[in-house]
Amino acid sequence: MTEDTPQLCLNAKVMERNLDRLATFAKENELSFRPHVKTHKSKQIARKQMDAGAVGVTVATLDEAEVMIDAGIPSVMVAYPITKAEKIARLKTLAERAHMIVSIDTTVGADLLSEAFVQESVDVWLKVNSGLNRCGVEPGEEAAKLAQYVSELPGLNLTGIYTHAGHAYGATSEDERLAIAKQEAESVVTSAGRCEDAGITIPHRSIGTTPTVFDAGVYDGVTDIRPGNAIFYDMVQVGLGVAKPEDCAVTVKATVASKHTNRLVIDAGSKALSLEKGAHGNESVVGFGYVAEHPELMIEKLSEEHGVIPIDPDSNCPLAINDTIHIIPNHACVTVNLFDSYVVSTGEIWSVDARGGSK
Known part of the structure; x- marks a missing residue:
C-alpha cells in the first residue's frame, strides 16, 4: 500500500x-x-x-x-x-x-x-x-x-x-x-x-x-x-446537522511539510481538498476541512499544493514535520474527483473509475 x-x-x-x-x-x-x-x-x-x-x-x-x-x-x-x-x-x-x-x-x-x-x-x-x-x-x-x-x-x-x-x-x-x-x-x-x-x-x-x-x-x-x-458524508453535511464527523467515510491524509512559529504547512492544497466551502452557500463550514486528530486546528488557506494551518506560538502544538493528519473534506464529491484511487481501510486500492468524466 x-x-x-x-x-x-x-x-x-x-x-x-x-x-x-x-x-x-x-x-x-x-x-x-x-x-x-x-x-x-x-x-x-x-x-x-x-x-x-x-x-x-x-x-x-x-x-x-x-x-x-x-x-x-x-x-x-x-x-x-x-x-x-x-x-x-x-x-x-x-x-x-x-x-x-x-x-x-x-x-x-x-x-x-x-x-x-x-x-x-x-x-x-x-x-x-x-x-x-x-x-x-x-x-x-x-x-x-x-x-x-x-x-x-x-x-x-x-x-x-x-x-x-x-x-x-x-x-x-x-x-x-x-x-x-x-x-x-x-x-x-x-x-x-x-x-x-x-x-x-x-x-x-x-x-x-x-x-x-x-x-x-x-x-x-x-x-x-x-x-x-x-x-x-462530509463537513457540509455535518454543518447541516445530518451527520457527525464519525459518519464521514472519506478523509484526505496529509503530511506536515513545514513548521514555523505561527503556522504549519501540509502537503494537501486545493488539488487535494478543493477550495469549496459548500456549493449552495452553506455558512456552517469553517476552513478547508476538519482535522480529525486535532479538531482545534483549522486549515485557513490553500494554494495548489499547500495547506496552511495557523498555530498559537504558545500552544505547544504537538505536530512535527513528517507527522500525518486525516482531513474530512468540506465536499466529498469534489475531493474524490481530484484523486485516481482510494486507499481503503481493508488494505485494498480501489480506482476512482469515472474521475473527470465531465462529458
Whole structure:
C-alpha cells in the first residue's frame, strides 16, 4: 500500500454503515434506491450499492454512465438534460447496452430525443424545480403541460418525475431544511397527481439530495430516492446537522511539510481538498476541512499544493514535520474527483473509475 501523501482514504466500515442505513430506509419505506454515483465515481462501490438493493444508479454525465455500464450496472438514470447531437448519439449507443432513463425539462429537449429514438424508444423522466432554480419546469400545471407534450411524442416513454432540492445545502436551520424536504416531496407528488388527472400515468416519483432524503422520502406518493453524498458524508453535511464527523467515510491524509512559529504547512492544497466551502452557500463550514486528530486546528488557506494551518506560538502544538493528519473534506464529491484511487481501510486500492468524466 502506498504511504505517500496526499492520499484519499476510505473507511470501509463507515461506508458500509452509511450504505446499510440508506438501503434499510428504502426497504422499510418501499422505495426504489437509485443512488447518485457522482460522489464516489467507483465501479466497486456501485456494485456494493447494487448488492445492497439498489435498482440502478443515477449519473450526472454520459462518461459516468459508460463507466457504470462497463461495471455491469443494468439501469442508469442520467439526471441532466441531453440535448447536444453528439451526446444524443452517444446516449443511443449506451441504450443498446443497458436500460437508460433520460432527463427532460423543455419541449426542445423532448423533440430532439424523440427524433433520435423514434425507432427504438427510451424512458424519460421529467424534472421539476423544487426551489433550487436550476434545471426543471415549475411543479403543477407547467409540469403537467410538458408531460402532456412529451406523452404525445413518438420514441419517448414518460415513466417518472423527479427533482433535486440542492438548495437544502444552504439551509441555515433544521426547520428550514425540513421545509425544503416538504417542498421537494410535494413538488414531485403534486406534479405527478396533475399528470394523472390528465390521464398520464407516472409510476416513478423521485427525490434526491442527501440533506433531505430521510425526510422527503417518507412522504406519501414518493417512490424513488437518489442520494449521492450519503454514502460518504462530509463537513457540509455535518454543518447541516445530518451527520457527525464519525459518519464521514472519506478523509484526505496529509503530511506536515513545514513548521514555523505561527503556522504549519501540509502537503494537501486545493488539488487535494478543493477550495469549496459548500456549493449552495452553506455558512456552517469553517476552513478547508476538519482535522480529525486535532479538531482545534483549522486549515485557513490553500494554494495548489499547500495547506496552511495557523498555530498559537504558545500552544505547544504537538505536530512535527513528517507527522500525518486525516482531513474530512468540506465536499466529498469534489475531493474524490481530484484523486485516481482510494486507499481503503481493508488494505485494498480501489480506482476512482469515472474521475473527470465531465462529458
